[in-house]
Structure formats: structure tokens, C-alpha cells
Amino acid sequence: MRYELxxxxxxxxxxxxxxxxxxxxxxxxxxxxxxxxxxxxxxxxGGPTKADIIxxxxxxxxxxxxxxxxxxxxxxxxxxxxxxxxKPGSIIVVDMHMVQVPDEDKKKFKVYELPIVxxxxxxxxxxxxxxxxxxxxxxKLANIISPESLFKAIERxxxxxxxxxxxxxxxxxxxLVK
Amino acid sequence: xxxxxxxxxxxxxxxxxxxxxxxxxxGYPITPSSEVAEGMARKLPKLGGVFLQxxxxxxxxxxxxxxxxxxxxxxxxxSGPGISLKQEGVGLACIAEIxxxxxxxxxxxxxxxxxxxxxxxxxxxxxxxTHGDHPAxxxxxxxxxxxxxxxxxxxxxxxxxxxxxxxxxxxFLAHLSTKVELPGKEELKIAxxxxxxxxxxxxxxxxxxxxxxxxxxDYFSGxxxxxxxxxxxxxGFPNIDPxxxxxEEERLINKVLKRQEAISTYENYKLxxxxxxxxxxxxxxxxxxxxVDAARESGIKVGLFRPITxxxxxxxxxxxxxxxxxxxxxTEVNLGQIVYEIERIMLGGRAVTEIRNGNLIxxxxxxxxxxxxxxxxxANGTPIRPNQILSQIKEVA
Numbered sequence: 001m002r003y004e005l006x007x008x009x010x011x012x013x014x015x016x017x018x019x020x021x022x023x024x025x026x027x028x029x030x031x032x033x034x035x036x037x038x039x040x041x042x043x044x045x046g047g048p049t050k051a052d053i054i055x056x057x058x059x060x061x062x063x064x065x066x067x068x069x070x071x072x073x074x075x076x077x078x079x080x081x082x083x084x085x086x087k088p089g090s091i092i093v094v095d096m097h098m099v100q101v102p103d104e105d106k107k108k109f110k111v112y113e114l115p116i117v118x119x120x121x122x123x124x125x126x127x128x129x130x131x132x133x134x135x136x137x138x139x140k141l142a143n144i145i146s147p148e149s150l151f152k153a154i155e156r157x158x159x160x161x162x163x164x165x166x167x168x169x170x171x172x173x174x175x176l177v178k
Numbered sequence: 179x180x181x182x183x184x185x186x187x188x189x190x191x192x193x194x195x196x197x198x199x200x201x202x203x204x205g206y207p208i209t210p211s212s213e214v215a216e217g218m219a220r221k222l223p224k225l226g227g228v229f230l231q232x233x234x235x236x237x238x239x240x241x242x243x244x245x246x247x248x249x250x251x252x253x254x255x256x257s258g259p260g261i262s263l264k265q266e267g268v269g270l271a272c273i274a275e276i277x278x279x280x281x282x283x284x285x286x287x288x289x290x291x292x293x294x295x296x297x298x299x300x301x302x303x304x305x306x307x308t309h310g311d312h313p314a315x316x317x318x319x320x321x322x323x324x325x326x327x328x329x330x331x332x333x334x335x336x337x338x339x340x341x342x343x344x345x346x347x348x349x350f351l352a353h354l355s356t357k358v359e360l361p362g363k364e365e366l367k368i369a370x371x372x373x374x375x376x377x378x379x380x381x382x383x384x385x386x387x388x389x390x391x392x393x394x395x396d397y398f399s400g401x402x403x404x405x406x407x408x409x410x411x412x413x414g415f416p417n418i419d420p421x422x423x424x425x426e427e428e429r430l431i432n433k434v435l436k437r438q439e440a441i442s443t444y445e446n447y448k449l450x451x452x453x454x455x456x457x458x459x460x461x462x463x464x465x466x467x468x469x470v471d472a473a474r475e476s477g478i479k480v481g482l483f484r485p486i487t488x489x490x491x492x493x494x495x496x497x498x499x500x501x502x503x504x505x506x507x508x509t510e511v512n513l514g515q516i517v518y519e520i521e522r523i524m525l526g527g528r529a530v531t532e533i534r535n536g537n538l539i540x541x542x543x544x545x546x547x548x549x550x551x552x553x554x555x556x557a558n559g560t561p562i563r564p565n566q567i568l569s570q571i572k573e574v575a
Contacts, residue, residue, distance in 0.1 A: 020355065023184075023355060023356075027184050027357045033356075034357065035354060036354070037355075039294065039295075040294050042294060061467050062464050062467070062564050063461075064560075064563065066563050066565075
């Protein structure tokens with residue numbers, strides 16, 4: 001089975017790192033095939049970014065995502081730019097304070113509108129954890145990587161002194177999905 | 179023993195270079211090749227090697243050429259505008275016969291173009307970018323794993339032929355991370371340049387008594403010799419004798435042409451009974467493979483010809499494939515480069531196996547192709563998708 005995920009937003013939000021962590025979780029802790037393709041512009045911060053992750057039980061030939069099962073947008077610009085590859089009926093998660101999802105999209109996709117950035121800022125206490133909140137949401141919604149594996153992959157990537165903060169972000173992220 | 183790692187194309191280039199024995203890197207960072215410099219900066223000092231970030235791309239390639247003359251296996255890496263700047267150095271490495279590996283993570287152009295986006299539009303630059311008659315070797319890895327193996331092969335060819343060799347990856351492959359299986363280190367074949375066996379006072383840097391690829395002494399090892407970008411004689415000093423220069427120019431090119439069967443590697447994928455042949459290379463070939471697989475499922479007899487070495491182009495194997503094909507589809511992430519080579523071969527253009535006294539010696543084993551030619555080209559900064567290739571296959575089937 002081939003499962004495609006796309007994390008998108010603007011440079012500086014950490015969406016690409018979240019994508020990398022997800023791919024690493026699949027490879028290192030679930031023994032699956034996975035690939036990670038980042039796309040960004042010349043602008044370091046503020047430019048549209050996306051990370052495409054493909055997870056599969058078999059070898060992946062073509063490594064660009066083009067039939068997305070799970071799309072996450074933390075910025076209105078990237079919602080419009082990158083949603084076109086989403087499969088009908090697939091999952092779309094947006095930050096409710098940033099992205100206005102048109103009604104027609106709500107009919108076409110399973111849309112979740114969540115306060116991701118606000119949760120990172122106010123409940124976790126640090127806005128830079130928004131990408132880990134996103135991973136918590138993904139662990140719950142995408143049902144492709146277990147939360148345990150995903151957290152192990154987070155542990156590999158974050159500095160030890162920020163591990164508690166990230167664990168909190170991950171758990172709060174999971175609790176956002178009811 | 180095989181090894182599995184998670185890495186991107188740039189990181190695999192670094193691993194390949196290190197395992198090939200590269201201990202000197204000079205470069206200037208540029209997207210999407212920067213991680214090559216970053217990786218070399220991290221690794222080389224620990225191995226007793228040298229990493230130098232120079233003031234620009236021209237200085238970088240000049241420095242890498244110097245490092246190679248000093249006896250090290252050397253590499254530089256760049257993209258787009260940086261590779262344009264390096265062309266002067268490429269020519270110097272060709273005529274002075276200095277082994278050198280040049281990594282080009284291709285991005286959209288011309289000029290600064292699309293820095294973070296994929297292109298395969300430097301294929302002709304790799305052949306003809308520097309001025310003058312010169313040899314060209316360019317390898318085009320099709321996967322992250324091949325970024326490793328082809329970089330090693332590039333060093334081997336550079337060392338054995340005393341010539342610069344390009345590895346043409348692209349922005350997609352450079353930044354794509356995935357799990358890769360690498361050959362065990364004990365399986366690797368590592369070549370080293372021929373060094374002189376004569377005494378220093380009997381040594382000439384372009385002495386063809388030892389074959390068409392003269393031994394190269396390391397600087398500062400007691401062998402004194404002159405290096406210039408001017409045409410020269412066996413001593414390395416300038417010489418304009420037409421008889422000598424004709425044979426020397428031909429030797430430069432022939433050292434690659436005469437070895438092309440070994441250098442010009444390719445992959446035949448599902449071609450046994452194929453009436454439609456897709457030609458694709460580099461990362462674009464993975465989408466082409468998926469399209470071929472999908473078309474096969476609906477009963478279309480189609481296969482893929484994938485040049486791994488783009489220069490010298492594997493013309494003879496391609497002629498063989500093209501002779502029995504009805505349709506040939508060339509797909510590349512540019513607005514048409516390799517397609518001109520393909521068309522030339524289809525129309526009866528034969529492989530040149532040697533240049534002898536001003537005459538091109540052609541390989542005449544295979545007839546011309548009567549297939550129809552079509553293309554799937556795209557230069558918008560995004561990869562070509564399998565369904566684009568699949569619809570063209572269906573169109574001509």
C-alpha cells in the first residue's frame with residue numbers, strides 16, 4: 001500500500017522537519033519504505049514550502065507525491081497552491097485561524113479545521129512546537145504510523161533539553177483530534 | 179555486505195566521494211548542491227583531507243585542479259550559474275589532463291532561474307559547455323543509491339582517463355531523502371591514476387610512450403613539470419606544431435571514445451519485446467518506469483532505455499534497441515536536449531568510435547531506425563509525472 005502525505009506552510013514553521021520526522025519514523029521504527037521530498041523557494045522565511053512523504057510496504061519507484069491521502073496546510077497560500085494533488089475523499093487538515101476552506105472542498109474532502117498554531121503558542125507555550133503539534137494530529141488522523149514510532153522519531157531529532165516540551169506538544173496535538 | 183542508510187542524493191554523493199578516496203574539496207555553496215559542500219566540510223578534516231570554501235566558483239574549480247595536481251582525488255560541486263562559471267576550469271582540466279569530479283545538481287535556468295527546482299537542462303552544457311574540441315564524460319544517476327555508485331564511478335573514470343568527469347544529479351534527487359541500499363565496501367572497485375615509474379629527470383607529463391593516457395606525477399614529489407592551458411608537447415610547454423597538435427587533440431578525445439563501451443552504461447527495462455521505447459534518464463526515469471509498468475498492465479508492449487552515462491551517449495546499445503522499435507518517446511525535464519542525440523541516431527547517425535587523422539570512424543553495425551519519434555518534455559521546475567508519460571504511451575500505442 002502506498003500512502004502519501006503532504007505538509008505545507010511557509011518557511012520557518014518547521015513543516016519540512018515534521019515531514020522528515022514522519023519519513024524517519026516509517027523507515028527506522030516501522031520497517032517500511034518511505035521517502036521525503038522537500039520543496040521550498042529561495043526565500044528562507046516566509047516562502048511557500050511543502051514536504052511530500054510517501055510511505056509504502058513495497059519499494060517506491062516514483063518518488064513524487066501526486067495522489068495525496070493526507071494534506072496539511074498551515075498557511076492559506078500553500079492551501080491553494082498544493083491542494084490540487086489531494087485525492088477525493090482524502091484527509092485535509094488546516095489551521096483554522098489561517099486557512100478558510102471553501103464549502104465545495106468540505107464536500108469533496110474530509111476536512112479538519114484545528115487551532116494548531118494557537119495550541120502551540122498558548123497550550124504548549126512555544127509557537128515553534130507547532131510542527132510537533134501537527135505530528136500529534138497526524139498520528140491520530142492518518143493512521144499510518146503508530147504514535148509510539150512517531151515519538152521515537154521525534155526523540156531522534158530534537159535536542160534533549162527540549163524533549164519534554166516536544167512530548168507535551170505531541171500529546172496535546174493528539175488530543176486536538178476528538 | 180550491503181548497507182542500508184537513510185539519506186538524500188547530496189549526502190550520497192559525499193559518501194561516494196569519500197569512499198572513492200576523495201580527500202580534497204574546493205567549492206562555493208549554491209542551492210541545490212550546497213549539502214555536498216556541507217558534507218565534505220564535515221567529513222574531510224576528520225580523514226586528514228582538506229575542505230576549502232573559495233571566494234567563488236571559478237576559484238573553486240581552479241583550486242580543485244591544483245589539489246588534483248598535488249596528488250589527491252578532488253571534487254567540486256555546484257549548480258546552474260555556478261557550473262557556467264566553472265567552464266573555464268573544465269577546459270583547463272581537459273587540456274592539461276587533470277583528473278577531477280564535478281557535481282552538478284541541475285536546477286532550472288538559464289541564469290539564476292529556479293534555484294530550488296528540478297531541471298535536466300545542463301545535458302548539452304556538460305557536453306559542449308567549455309570551448310574548443312574536448313572530451314566529455316557525464317554520468318546521470320537515476321536514484322539516491324546511484325548518487326553514491328555513480329560518484330565512485332566518476333572518480334574511477336577521472337583517474338583512469340586523466341580527465342574531468344561530471345555527475346549530473348538534479349534538485350529533486352539532491353534533496354530527496356529515502357532508504358537506500360548500498361553495495362558493501364568490499365565490493366567497490368576503486369581506480370587510481372597511473373603514476374610515473376621513471377626517474378624524475380626522465381619524466382614528461384604528456385609522455386605517450388606509456389600509452390594514450392600518460393602517467394601523472396604528484397606535485398612536490400620530486401617530479402618537476404609544467405602545466406598550461408596552452409596546447410603543449412610532452413614536456414608540458416607550449417607548442418604549435420600542427421602535426422603534433424592534430425594527434426594530441428585527437429588523443430584527448432580518443433581516450434574517451436575508444437573506451438566508450440566500458441564507460442557508456444545504460445539500463446534496459448522491460449525491452450525484450452517492446453515496440454514502444456521510452457528514453458529517460460536521471461530521476462525522471464523513475465516516473466518513466468512507473469508509466470511503463472502501468473502500460474504493461476494494460477497489455478502495451480513498452481520498455482525503457484535509460485542512459486546512465488549520458489556522455490559519451492550509449493549510442494551503440496541504443497541503436498540496437500531503436501532498430502526494432504516502432505515508437506520512441508523521449509522524456510526529459512528540459513525543452514529538448516538528449517532528444518537531438520536520439521533523433522540523430524534514429525536517422526542513421528552512428529556512434530563515433532575514434533577520430534583518426536581528421537576522419538571520424540563510425541560504428542556501422544546497426545541499421546537506422548524507422549520508428550516514429552515523440553516527446554514528453556517539461557521545464558516548469560516540477561518533475562514529470564508518470565501519467566504524463568503514460569498518456570503519451572497510450573497515444574502512440
